[in-house]
Amino acid sequence: MPKLNALMLGKSRVDITPDKDTILGGATISGKIRVDYIKDPLFANTIVVCQADRKLAVITLDLLMITRKYVELIRNELQKRWGFDPDAVMIHATQNHKAPSLGHFKISEDYRGIPEELSWLKGGDERYHPYAVERIITSVEAALNSLEKVRIGYGSGVEGRLAFNRRMVMKDGSISMPNSAGPADKMSRYVEGPMDPDLGVVAFQSETSPIAALLLHYTCHPVHQLGQFFISSDWPGALANEMKRSHGEACVSVVLNGACGNINPWDPYADKPQDDAVVMGNRLAVSVNNVIEAISFMDQAELDWKIVHIDIPLRKVNEVDLAAARRYLADHPNPRWLNDVVLDDKWVYASGMLDLHEQYERNPLYRYEIQVLRIGNAALVGLPGEPFSEGGLAIKLGSSSPYTLIAHNTQFAGYIPTKEAFLRGGYETTTSNWSKFVPDALDQIVTASLNTLKAVFEHS
Template sequence: MTNSKLLLGKSRIDITPDKDTILGGATISGKIRVDYIKDPLYANTVVFVRNERKMAVITLDLLMITRKYVELIRHELQRRWGFDPDAVMIHATQNHKAPSLGHFKISEDYKGIPKELDWLRGGDERYHPYAVERIISSVEAALDSLEPVKIGCGSGVEGRLAFNRRMVMKDGSISMPSAAGPAAQMSRYVEGPMDPDVGVVAFQGESAPISALLLHYTCHPVHQLGQFFISADWPGALANEMKASYGENCVSVVLNGACGNINPWDPYADQPLNDAAVMGNRLAVSVNRVIGDISFRDDAVLDWKIVHIDIPLRKVNEGELEAARRYIADNPEPGWLNDVFLDDKWVYASGMLDLHEQVERNPIYRYEIQVLRIGEAALVGLPGEPFSEGGLAIKLASPSPYTIIAHNTQFAGYIPTKEAFLRGGYETTTSNWSKFVPDALDRIVEASIETLKQVFE
């Protein structure tokens, strides 16, 4: 279909796994299966077409997606429908009540994992083919529903639902507050900012006043972390609220921002909020307020660009490496703490050896930065979990007044600030989930701003 107007297609396809699919989002390594399905998981997809140029934005209610599966899906969309792979953004919201698409804790190249324990790598191979097939189907369904739309952009502020999770304690160490209650009495201050931006890109179609939405907020989806059920957490709750406001056919693509150091638990509250539905409802109030003030237009430039930058991997400390080798030599297979949980020391030691092998093979990581332009709005796709300081710096310098950060467009681990490394803490510990040199975030911010300027010129 050739049309100079902006066309949009949308779909929301169920990707909920079976209950016996092993989840990867627990804080302790184990064969985590769910007790029940609280609400379904979806692939939420919007496709844009203008003058035969096609773009797709896909969000997944999943924990992670690895580069292997991003490339596989992009290749299939190119092969079947002619998409430029650089114009396909795939974003896992980092939902901790869901499986991953791909292995992220320990790479497929590491040979030290027994075949029967392959799920220890962070993914369940039984789920991967199903998820890929459903994601590709979501794009097909979106292409089959193309219609002319008008576009409008806006933003709001909501600073009461997400919090910087790195508390600087009285002894200078870092502590992470939880849903259990405050850590304030032992702390000095919160290390850094959160991002209160509520981003909204709304589309009016012929069939509905609000046909689809690109929505943006920044917070780990980790509500009720110690309970084992499937849920889409706050991004799913927000999407459901939008359906309640604008009808069953309204598809909301929720893009989670640079939330590497952001959680939903107020460190100073006697009883922190720990309910995804309440968070979704409060965000929806902000979104509806923004939509009420938006002006719509019927044309929008579509453009995109991917750049890659080389980021050095951190070398594993020799003492820690030798300790990991000794531990695995003494314990060639992991011990079980019970019928669900494994000895975490074994998993950490295996991950340390895995990272060392990665560094030995190639000490440079090829990091992808993706920028999509839809009219005045910019979407910036960043692999891994950048700290909120990085997302804020990009927004401040962006030529677009409506800049949305989508983290976790591929698994790449935590990306802290240089200053965070001086204090340490979970996010800075050398591992598969924190493996870049300390100035990695600065490099990513600089390259993202430059790419935004190129796209918006």
Template sequence: MLASPYESATTDAVPTGTVPVGWGHEPLHLGRGLPMSGFAARTAHSRGSLDPAPEAVALAVGDEVVVALDVIGVDRQLADLVNAEADLPNPVLLTATHTHAGPGILPGRLGEHSEQARKAVAKAAAVAARRALDSRRDCTLEWFDPEIPGLAHDRRKAVVSPDARLRALRWRSGDQVAGYLVSYPCHPTVIGPANLYLSPDYPGYLRLRMQEATGCPVLFLTGCAGDINAGHSVTKSFHLDESGGRTPGDADLFGTTLADNLLAGQWQALDLSGGLTAGRTEVDVTMNPLDTETPAELRQRWEQELRSADEGTRALLRSWIAWAGTPEAGRSTDCRLPVARLGIGEASIVFLPGEPFLAADLALGADPASHTIVGGYYLDTPGYLPDAASYPLGGYEVLDAHRYYGMPAPFAAGSLEALVAAARTLTRAGDER
């Protein structure tokens, strides 16, 4: 690995034990003319890719493999393709960075999708996963969680979020850094809906900065970012106005700022004598309609609003009108959501599905002594998961977002808390082994 003038120090404590760790990455090999997912107001197809371009990044820890894809979301069928293609020893821990400048790859969810892009993404994920497994070597582990004030915002309250924490793990092979896992709870929507070029958004610039400085691979997990973004209102994403910034340059500044804080930090050595533990479970939750109007009444109202709406709002309304015409619209239904946990000595990585609100991170990872990273967008992408206290406030995430997701209704209050309880059960089970 390359030495770096930015290489940060480690505390005097000597890490105990090692774990086998490997890395792999692969470009997503996406062409032009693909539907882009994340902003319903954007209907034009991609014109190419920015630099850095979207990719698949994999981290193997023991026989477990985490793969993070620069796409809006993933699903179980995509994970099955990766498992079969890569011949993995355990089911892949597949996540999305949730970039809103990525390709549409989810059938029936979050807008138009491309089957060609979906296959390319699955192939890249499998290649990266296999490379990670094949490159494993014994490493020690370190932790860092600096305070980063002023970047992440509670988008529902339009204030800076003091609780959004940058967290990272750093592996060492001998006296050299081998690679990183970094997580931050903030929507990758720094680049706005007017953009027509594929990009990882700020996670890609964070990875690039750290790779250039250290020569080491970086896997990024988007944290519990359901109610957190870089400071713009939700309604700004419903329009194609380019006057408010939200450019690739803004994403570059955002990502490199996070990276520079990690590169200059004081890392804490962790004890790995507890070994590796992994657990997976599923949680039954319910989706319940909250609309006071029927889908037919909503559709009629939206059709009237189309007549005077601007271009971006018309695209959004058309997607809602299409939702209202589906047989499932407005029905209560049951859903099973996945939760996973990977224990690495003193460290713990919790994987939650969908778009969990930051409250889940506070419940599971707020204690600095726990050395816990909580990632969202794991294995399934069914929509927003607000904490129960957020439901009386209403808003897009509670009342409207399920339509763009192609889901019949919002998740019932208490769903996020049920996922947090399941994650705690996995943690206790891992600690008892």
């Protein structure tokens, strides 16, 4: 293999914290819930990696969601300003439930049944979106302005004590979801599937810093202290903060949250499950630092990337549910306020059902993006939506790369359960805008991801 040019890295951490007046779309289904207070700030954490004339960017956002509209807008702007190939830009929202979203996700942008003054019911706060986009672009500019020569190293660890499969099979065969109250219901029998204990680490070393930047990967919903409406970056932010304490204020950690569709931070068998994001972040940091101690660094790393699209069929809304939704909206053309901040859930669910039906009528196929970035021996796999952990594990087991770091939620696409999960039902399988694909969608995604990894890593 010919000698490559020097590996260069730029990094930045730019504040994207919203105003206290911002509406938290992930707090409830139909509540106009505003921020109570800001516990800790939110950031766009960005690295740009360059070698010769090739460059890629990885941006993680301490946000709930990002929609395709804003992913494409940001990618196009980076192409126009600095010549990035849009396929080489990965944007990942960690699915932090203590933050707003970038774009609408509960109900689609195209649905016209929501009054303009109630646009927040779609999931986003349109006052926040332009600010977030501007700050994200600023983060890339700052990273480009900080390029320096680096060395790269890879490692992985196992941390199985902090995340748990959240689908509990009950005695009658149904599914319940354990929460932070604990312990599991006495009628529970076993958790349905695995968690993913893999802790991925890609470290960058510069002439001025032994650990200049980190790409980190773990798999768990950031949902600590649900029901409390403050701003916080949850465990990904706590982990990044602890890495700064360990390796210096200049260290930037880009945390990739994996296929966590069925993974929560609460031990279903604990009398009092651990529910503190800082505790989780600090415990992860100990494991990360143990991995870093064993890493060997090298000067060069091949850069490559590829995006493929597959057409996944949408589930068709059944006629009974569709008729019921239409009747409800005909009887209640305007939503009913239950109190000062919460609207009638049934109205929102009915609107969502009609929205999903209209999406299906326009096009019964969803154009699903699979993104693979290669940074030397590491593969970053970007998957829209919330795949179940079984999918992430299958990709890792079959990957052509020795180190595979998965980032879910690179665009909003809803839950992507296993086929087996549909047999039992439960929240993640109930047809809605946040669960809309056919039951074999996860299998399709795994197959296409493995083929894309093979194309990127075995082309020579």
